[in-house]
Amino acid sequence: MVRGMADYGGEGIMLAGAGRALLLQLANPAVGRGVEEHSNFEGRPVNRLKGTLTYVYAIVYGTDEQVKEVRRRVNRAHVPVRRPDNADSPGYSAYDPELQLWVVATLYDTARTILEMIYGAPDDDTADAMYQDYARLGTALQVPEGMWPEDRAAFGRYWDQQVATLQAGPAGIRVAHGLLYPKHTALWYRAIIPPARFLTAGLLPERLRQDFGLPWNERRERRFSSTMRLLSATYPKLPRQVRHGLKDYLLAELDKDIQRNRRDIQRNRKDGRPAKRQGVSA
Template structure:
């Protein structure tokens, strides 16, 4: 059963989004590409969500087009204002996404609060993972601040917030339970990481000759960022190859990005280089 809610103002148990928020600071940072497709893969490892993608999405036929259609409204939800954001638009994309889980008598609906919240949780967790891994180690106070800001973000969708943990500590427990006990190797998730071993398919917009030149460099890098950027449990379930040596390389790679010279240089680049265009529009509006 779906539960929809109306919310236009941050509640007392949440913090607002805006130029001073940590969600704005990190979510639109262009270094976010370094985490690979972590949130998308983890989303599809929830059986109900993965099946919705499998049954209803163009993800398999045209992955690039699916991303182009999905990503802008998410950013416009985060970087929009309280009265002008894309939250309900994102929600309404999912009204028709429902069906049955194969081999069971269970039904799924994308707007079921537990299913919808999992998708949101993966986006919020990507902020924690990205910042801790490639920017700086977050303090307990920063972790809590991000969590309280994320409540405002989630409520913009107009979906019941019944599953939403009250504090960051509660979210940690929720996340650990989901990753260790609930997620599965759904075919949608396995498809999404198939290029790790098979190579990335040529994007439709790229000329075959160009792809032949780029692929030998792009594919190993994509595999490295994808596999290294997933929790160990997800790598295990998806049967992704990852050695101790690769882990050491990944940690050195992350430490390089966190190093003071690199972060100092990044912080002194123009905002148009550091942030996605959606974030720039939000900061310009103030």
């Protein structure tokens, strides 16, 4: 049976690759500068992660109303993320389709990497279906349909070209350090960071480990391989409601926000006041 993103997109194990995807994004200097100057990743990492996951889950599993809401949130968050070229560095814009394509590409390649480690390589039909499904994450925003590489082979060429040119700049390194070595976040979050940092390092190309100052050696490599073998033996045996629990929770929270927004809009219309919307930025 051919499976696509609807079968795999809600798997909680995807969180194991969250750090990899983010550091790959930050290794693009324009993304790194934009995040440092306009985002609050270091101060609110959980909220930012929830926003990204809610967007992905809504695009894949959500109703038309949920999709409309997450697109509104992301577009609103992207409005101020821009800077013109200057003498010191080139400018950037969160609406740049090339940068958005790179962000979606990191999400796809990370999901593919994690799923293959946990479930093994899929058959070609399943891999093709999942690849085409991921195009929706970009085209739901500003990535033109024609920009998404037409097949997995074309994506592989695009990916290799991009990774070969990546070099984390000072801004991206500072943001990554704040995320990987947090000081002002909840204790529970700081407790889970060491294993998350270890998985992130294991999933990154060696050159980017060096850029971001993540130590690695043969002992860590053996430990990483053992960890992934253990996860591949145990995770698929968990009940689906456990594996997809985070997806179900975040979509339920999104519905609550939509309902609150609707009530607030109706109330403010009666009172003659401007409407205010709830929601976590993506």
